[in-house]
Amino acid sequence: xxxxxxxxxxxxxxxxxxxxxxxxxxxxxxxxxxxxxxxxxxxxxxxxxxxxxxxxxxxxxxxxxxxxxxxxxxxxxxxxxxxxxxxxxxxxxxxxxxxxxxxxxxxxxxxxxxxxxxxxxxxxxxxxxxxxxxxxxxxxxxxxxxxxxxxxxxxxxxxxxxxxxxxxxxxxxxxxxxxxxxxxxxxxxxxxxxxxxxxxxxxxxxxxxxxxxxxxxxxxxx
Amino acid sequence: xxxxxxxxxxxxxxxxxxxxxxxxxxxxxxxxxxxxxxxxxxxxxxxxxxxxxxxxxxxxxxxxxxxxxxxxxxxxxxxxxxxxxxxxxxxxxxxxxxxxxxxxxxxxxxxxxxxxxxxxxxxxxxxxxxxxxxxxxxxxxxxxxxxxxxxxxxxxxxxxxxxxxxxxxxxxxxxxxxxxxxxxxxxxxxxxxxxxxxxxxxxxxxxxxxxxxxxxxxxxxx
Amino acid sequence: xxxxxxxxxxxxxxxxxxxxxxxxxxxxxxxxxxxxxxxxxxxxxxxxxxxxxxxxxxxxxxxxxxxxxxxxxxxxxxxxxxxxxxxxxxxxxxxxxxxxxxxxxxxxxxxxxxxxxxxxxxxxxxxxxxxxxxxxxxxxxxxxxxxxxxxxxxxxxxxxxxxxxxxxxxxxxxxxxxxxxxxxxxxxxxxxxxxxxxxxxxxxxxxxxxxxxxxxxxxxxx
Amino acid sequence: xxxxxxxxxxxxxxxxxxxxxxxxxxxxxxxxxxxxxxxxxxxxxxxxxxxxxxxxxxxxxxxxxxxxxxxxxxxxxxxxxxxxxxxxxxxxxxxxxxxxxxxxxxxxxxxxxxxxxxxxxxxxxxxxxxxxxxxxxxxxxxxxxxxxxxxxxxxxxxxxxxxxxxxxxxxxxxxxxxxxxxxxxxxxxxxxxxxxxxxxxxxxxxxxxxxxxxxxxxxxxx
DNA sequence: AATGAATGAGAGTTCATTCAT
DNA sequence: AATGAATGAACTCTCATTCAT
Numbered sequence: 001x002x003x004x005x006x007x008x009x010x011x012x013x014x015x016x017x018x019x020x021x022x023x024x025x026x027x028x029x030x031x032x033x034x035x036x037x038x039x040x041x042x043x044x045x046x047x048x049x050x051x052x053x054x055x056x057x058x059x060x061x062x063x064x065x066x067x068x069x070x071x072x073x074x075x076x077x078x079x080x081x082x083x084x085x086x087x088x089x090x091x092x093x094x095x096x097x098x099x100x101x102x103x104x105x106x107x108x109x110x111x112x113x114x115x116x117x118x119x120x121x122x123x124x125x126x127x128x129x130x131x132x133x134x135x136x137x138x139x140x141x142x143x144x145x146x147x148x149x150x151x152x153x154x155x156x157x158x159x160x161x162x163x164x165x166x167x168x169x170x171x172x173x174x175x176x177x178x179x180x181x182x183x184x185x186x187x188x189x190x191x192x193x194x195x196x197x198x199x200x201x202x203x204x205x206x207x208x209x210x211x212x213x214x215x216x217x218x219x220x221x222x
Numbered sequence: 223x224x225x226x227x228x229x230x231x232x233x234x235x236x237x238x239x240x241x242x243x244x245x246x247x248x249x250x251x252x253x254x255x256x257x258x259x260x261x262x263x264x265x266x267x268x269x270x271x272x273x274x275x276x277x278x279x280x281x282x283x284x285x286x287x288x289x290x291x292x293x294x295x296x297x298x299x300x301x302x303x304x305x306x307x308x309x310x311x312x313x314x315x316x317x318x319x320x321x322x323x324x325x326x327x328x329x330x331x332x333x334x335x336x337x338x339x340x341x342x343x344x345x346x347x348x349x350x351x352x353x354x355x356x357x358x359x360x361x362x363x364x365x366x367x368x369x370x371x372x373x374x375x376x377x378x379x380x381x382x383x384x385x386x387x388x389x390x391x392x393x394x395x396x397x398x399x400x401x402x403x404x405x406x407x408x409x410x411x412x413x414x415x416x417x418x419x420x421x422x423x424x425x426x427x428x429x430x431x432x433x434x435x436x437x438x439x440x441x442x443x444x
Numbered sequence: 445x446x447x448x449x450x451x452x453x454x455x456x457x458x459x460x461x462x463x464x465x466x467x468x469x470x471x472x473x474x475x476x477x478x479x480x481x482x483x484x485x486x487x488x489x490x491x492x493x494x495x496x497x498x499x500x501x502x503x504x505x506x507x508x509x510x511x512x513x514x515x516x517x518x519x520x521x522x523x524x525x526x527x528x529x530x531x532x533x534x535x536x537x538x539x540x541x542x543x544x545x546x547x548x549x550x551x552x553x554x555x556x557x558x559x560x561x562x563x564x565x566x567x568x569x570x571x572x573x574x575x576x577x578x579x580x581x582x583x584x585x586x587x588x589x590x591x592x593x594x595x596x597x598x599x600x601x602x603x604x605x606x607x608x609x610x611x612x613x614x615x616x617x618x619x620x621x622x623x624x625x626x627x628x629x630x631x632x633x634x635x636x637x638x639x640x641x642x643x644x645x646x647x648x649x650x651x652x653x654x655x656x657x658x659x660x661x662x663x664x665x666x
Numbered sequence: 667x668x669x670x671x672x673x674x675x676x677x678x679x680x681x682x683x684x685x686x687x688x689x690x691x692x693x694x695x696x697x698x699x700x701x702x703x704x705x706x707x708x709x710x711x712x713x714x715x716x717x718x719x720x721x722x723x724x725x726x727x728x729x730x731x732x733x734x735x736x737x738x739x740x741x742x743x744x745x746x747x748x749x750x751x752x753x754x755x756x757x758x759x760x761x762x763x764x765x766x767x768x769x770x771x772x773x774x775x776x777x778x779x780x781x782x783x784x785x786x787x788x789x790x791x792x793x794x795x796x797x798x799x800x801x802x803x804x805x806x807x808x809x810x811x812x813x814x815x816x817x818x819x820x821x822x823x824x825x826x827x828x829x830x831x832x833x834x835x836x837x838x839x840x841x842x843x844x845x846x847x848x849x850x851x852x853x854x855x856x857x858x859x860x861x862x863x864x865x866x867x868x869x870x871x872x873x874x875x876x877x878x879x880x881x882x883x884x885x886x887x888x
Numbered sequence: 889a890a891t892g893a894a895t896g897a898g899a900g901t902t903c904a905t906t907c908a909t
Numbered sequence: 910a911a912t913g914a915a916t917g918a919a920c921t922c923t924c925a926t927t928c929a930t
Contacts, residue, residue: 046900058916126347171427205393213431503895570791573788579854587851626843628850633804635810653879656830727906732904
């Protein structure tokens with residue numbers, strides 16, 4: 001249904017003949033990604049994708065059974081690293097979780113600073129309503145992993161008295177919120193700070209507020 | 223929203239034909255909004271819109287020159303109240319701006335809790351890339367007014383020593399971020415808290431963090 | 445799903461405006477029939493049909509939701525008269541059913557002598573395998589009515605001693621067989637007698653054989 | 667049907683590569699026949715045929731220059747035995763030809779009872795209009811031999827006074843008609859007698875009618 | 889002001905056929 | 910002898926837009 005795994009990490013196994021076939025699905029996905037991001041899924045023609053990838057329209061259907069499969073393949077290709085990243089978060093932390101949350105945010109920001117990585121969630125946000133399957137994949141593979149992990153971290157921090165008594169579910173959204181909003185404003189509406197994306201500045205500011213904002217109240221109750 | 227309204231605002235120069243001729247465009251926009259939100263702009267046909275508005279396809283073109291003009295009209299109609307809302311924010315505050323920020327957030331949340339209001343930015347996000355004119359309207363009329371106002375507020379708070387020394391531009395994004403992320407998660411990805419949207423819970427949590435997070439550091443400079 | 449009934453028998457009700465719309469479905473079906481018969485369903489383009497009917501391709505889809513619906517509409521339009529014809533056969537006959545069988549055959553032959561009528565079963569035979577829905581319609585509406593009626597007639601003749609003791613089910617097939625084979629040979633394979641279709645000659649010969657062949661054996665058992 | 671057959675008929679000039687090179691075309695035809703019958707010529711792809719025959723799509727084109735050539739090859743392969751069968755009918759019979767006609771019918775029925783044999787004429791009927799070459803082959807090689815032979819037989823019977831005075835050309839169609847109709851009803855429309863095809867029952871009934879039906883009228887001329 | 893029949897320019901998808909390997 | 914990647918021409922179906930009425 002989606003592209004065959006190109007196995008891009010095993011370079012010495014490929015014979016020199018018929019080179020293209022192995023790389024093609026990825027090339028097609030690259031072309032599709034660029035065009036989907038630039039014009040939107042609905043306004044992109046399979047023919048445009050094919051031409052950008054240096055193939056004929058028919059050849060695209062050799063690798064992907066439909067246009068929508070391209071979108072799906074794109075999302076699936078992108079979530080691999082992200083899922084691993086989410087897995088890397090320890091589930092139980094002994095002390096104050098705030099440093100871990102900071103690391104999480106910096107990692108996520110670093111990840112999303114790469115336009116290649118960023119374009120997929122951008123795409124997903126845009127097409128989510130019209131293509132619920134796509135939204136579901138992203139939700140299941142990325143969001144449904146990262147959010148609960150963050151929430152658990154906060155919950156433990158609250159239980160251990162390391163952070164203020166807050167609703168962990170909502171607080172998790174407060175943690176990622178500024179990053180999400182920043183990307184939305186910059187990428188979708190073109191409201192970028194003077195010197196470019198300035199992700200670091202955003203994260204620095206956010207962490208400064210967050211760190212103090214989560215500090216437990218001296219002497220007790222919220 | 224689509225009340226009978228027989229000839230109330232129309233001058234009586236014409237005979238009583240053209241019943242509610244003035245209301246028609248709004249009815250068409252209502253229909254368009256509902257369908258665009260439900261199915262996306264690209265998957266909605268002009269005929270569907272016409273039928274939902276109780277007109278024929280051809281009649282839609284009496285009021286709007288093209289399908290895209292519907293989208294544009296939709297955005298223009300929606301930004302009126304919002305722009306006024308942004309205007310209502312005082313530019314200069316004598317003391318701690320945090321209560322004002324809190325009021326702003328609660329107002330915005332209350333506003334966006336109405337699905338009717340929320341659907342327009344949702345629409346804009348989705349079609350922004352394919353229809354930059356649309357994104358531009360929204361950016362110019364809404365975002366380019368609200369964000370600088372917030373930023374100025376924070377800047378003044380910093381200058382007055384009422385809030386921690388933070389980058390006002392980024393801090394503004396930290397203020398709206400959780401709200402944006404919350405709506406995105408709920409509306410686009412369907413990741414809703416148990417009891418519904420729970421906007422109040424989100425805002426409460428966010429303000430608790432924000433209030434403490436912006437508290438100026440005792441003894442001075444960051 | 446199929447064409448709206450053009451109600452061709454009520455001529456004075458139609459206003460003179462918008463004349464075409466009422467006649468169009470039939471015109472399209474006429475064009476489709478001609479092309480399907482000449483080239484086969486699979487080798488006929490919707491565009492060809494449209495052009496032959498004097499419309500654009502898109503207009504065809506105003507009246508029929510799909511290409512297959514054209515085939516179906518064609519069959520449905522054709523079976524109306526045939527079904528009535530089958531109904532006209534009396535179910536119980538007091539005496540020798542052979543004259544009735546003869547009348548049935550001559551009626552059917554007369555019917556099928558009209559190329560317009562003939563083309564539909566020809567079409568059905570050809571597309572039956574690929575489009576079982578079509579075959580089913582024809583089977584249910586035409587064959588499943590005519591064959592049992594014939595079979596019953598023969599059965600009653602056997603019971604009454606008016607015709608030889610034969611298996612009525614098979615005998616019914618022997619009654620229609622020569623007509624079927626004749627049309628198949630002529631229309632599909634182009635093996636026509638010298639002077640044209642010669643349906644009368646075929647029926648005369650067939651009835652001569654049939655009449656004698658069904659004559660009860662004098663004195664008894666088959 | 668597709669036995670291993672290692673190098674049995676191939677000359678040993680080449681190394682033992684090209685296993686059963688001679689059998690390949692037949693295997694391809696077998697695959698094509700099965701698929702054409704099941705799905706129709708138009709709905710069968712060359713790739714399906716190739717895979718069913720255990721080859722690649724490209725290899726099919728080593729044996730057959732086009733898809734239509736497969737259909738043609740199929741018909742040509744099938745008419746060999748049938749042509750011989752038609753040849754086997756004696757042209758001049760001294761006495762009553764009715765027993766010979768009976769034998770002919772039983773032979774033909776036996777032949778067509780084999781689904782393998784039956785599928786070719788079924789195919790031909792279906793594709794006849796779209797591929798007149800195919801129809802022509804079948805007509806020339808099979809029908810144009812069998813029908814005149816039958817007709818001659820009847821003509822001689824009439825001349826010798828062994829059978830009733832009938833039009834031999836039409837009578838020939840009356841002889842084969844029930845068989846044709848029976849197969850059409852069963853195979854195309856799925857109207858089968860309870861216990862299966864029941865070809866014997868059909869032939870028995872038909873011959874009973876035919877035998878009496880062709881009996882010369884006592885006392886002379888029609 | 890309003891209709892709805894009609895258009896025509898594509899869109900996605902399929903497949904017979906070719907050809908370098 | 911055989912592969913399978915690649916093509917390109919069709920095909921069905923959709924829909925924003927127009928226009929006579």
